[in-house]
Amino acid sequence: MKIASCIREIYKERFELYGILKKLVDEIIRSQKNDRWHFESRIKEELSYALKLETGRYSSPDIDDFYAATIVVEDYSKIDQALDLVSNNFEILIKRPTDNVFGKQKPWDFQFTDIRLVCQLGEKWSDKTGLCNLNFEIQIKTFLQHAWSIATHDLVYKSHSPNWALERVAYQLKSMLEHAELSILEAKTLGESKLLQRDHLDYRHIEECISIFHEFWDEKELPPDLKRLAENTSQFLKLYESSVGELRAALEAKKAELGGNLYLNISPFNTIIEALYSKDRAKFITCLDKLESKKRSLIIPNDVGPAVDGEICKRKCIVIVKQ
Numbered sequence: 001m002k003i004a005s006c007i008r009e010i011y012k013e014r015f016e017l018y019g020i021l022k023k024l025v026d027e028i029i030r031s032q033k034n035d036r037w038h039f040e041s042r043i044k045e046e047l048s049y050a051l052k053l054e055t056g057r058y059s060s061p062d063i064d065d066f067y068a069a070t071i072v073v074e075d076y077s078k079i080d081q082a083l084d085l086v087s088n089n090f091e092i093l094i095k096r097p098t099d100n101v102f103g104k105q106k107p108w109d110f111q112f113t114d115i116r117l118v119c120q121l122g123e124k125w126s127d128k129t130g131l132c133n134l135n136f137e138i139q140i141k142t143f144l145q146h147a148w149s150i151a152t153h154d155l156v157y158k159s160h161s162p163n164w165a166l167e168r169v170a171y172q173l174k175s176m177l178e179h180a181e182l183s184i185l186e187a188k189t190l191g192e193s194k195l196l197q198r199d200h201l202d203y204r205h206i207e208e209c210i211s212i213f214h215e216f217w218d219e220k221e222l223p224p225d226l227k228r229l230a231e232n233t234s235q236f237l238k239l240y241e242s243s244v245g246e247l248r249a250a251l252e253a254k255k256a257e258l259g260g261n262l263y264l265n266i267s268p269f270n271t272i273i274e275a276l277y278s279k280d281r282a283k284f285i286t287c288l289d290k291l292e293s294k295k296r297s298l299i300i301p302n303d304v305g306p307a308v309d310g311e312i313c314k315r316k317c318i319v320i321v322k323q
Helices: 005-032 046-053 076-089 101-106 143-157 166-186 187-191 202-217 226-240 242-259 268-279 282-295
Strands: 036-044 067-073 091-096 113-119 136-142 298-301 318-319
Touching: 005 036, 005 046, 005 067, 005 076, 036 166, 046 318, 067 076, 067 143, 076 113, 076 136, 076 166, 143 166, 166 187, 187 282, 202 226, 202 242, 226 268, 226 282, 242 268, 268 282, 268 298
Parallel strands: 067 136, 298 318
Antiparallel strands: 036 067, 091 113, 113 136
16 A cells, blocks of 8 residues: 655654553563563554544654553453553543443443553653654453453454454454353352352362361461362372272271371371371272273372381382472
């Protein structure tokens, strides 16, 4: 497309200045954002800039998104954290959509409503001569919103001709993703629904294992991912053909043997291995047979009972780690 030479000159002047702005804003946001968030930015291309001026929405060559950045967060619950990051570092001139726009949105309307902030550097960066009065845009999205934008951008914005069917499909997808966002945000509430009040033996067994952990260990001695530890324990108990009640008895016996306290230098899982081995060595060896038949391994430290048992430490499924 032919672009007027005067527009090219204006673009060239702004490109250099906004390049400096981009480097600064990128550095500020990247250094402060949550590690799990995604961040990207761009400077508008010359052709896109020229087309935007032709929309008639601007009374001067200065547009709000010559430089634009996007912060992508896990879900809606993290939006306010991203807003705080922006407001603590920059001056927010305009926030879109505004509250009254949300109030006017029809129930069947799934148009673009991601948060867009028109910003300037503001007084905090007043030493950055020539940059402080430049407008730039920061969008804040969830990962699902961002995925929709990437997947449908060309369908909605870059088509050579209008296509009602393609845009219809794009916004149908947006409605489905909004429902997914709602389900993620309100998962705990939805989980209390009578429709979902069902159970499964595996889940009940894992919950019983978690109860055992709280019974024998302090919170600080347990991992943050307690569910994973419970799953590992539950799987081993099934191979061992032992109930949670039998595990409790084995741990109580080991605790009494050690003078009232369980091991502090090995993990809860390895303590369980030690307790079950001490309670019934023959049954423990039978469990190892099952492990080997399933081509599974048992990794244990070198100072627990099974590791110093001559017969057991030679088994293929046993991996001994020196402490």
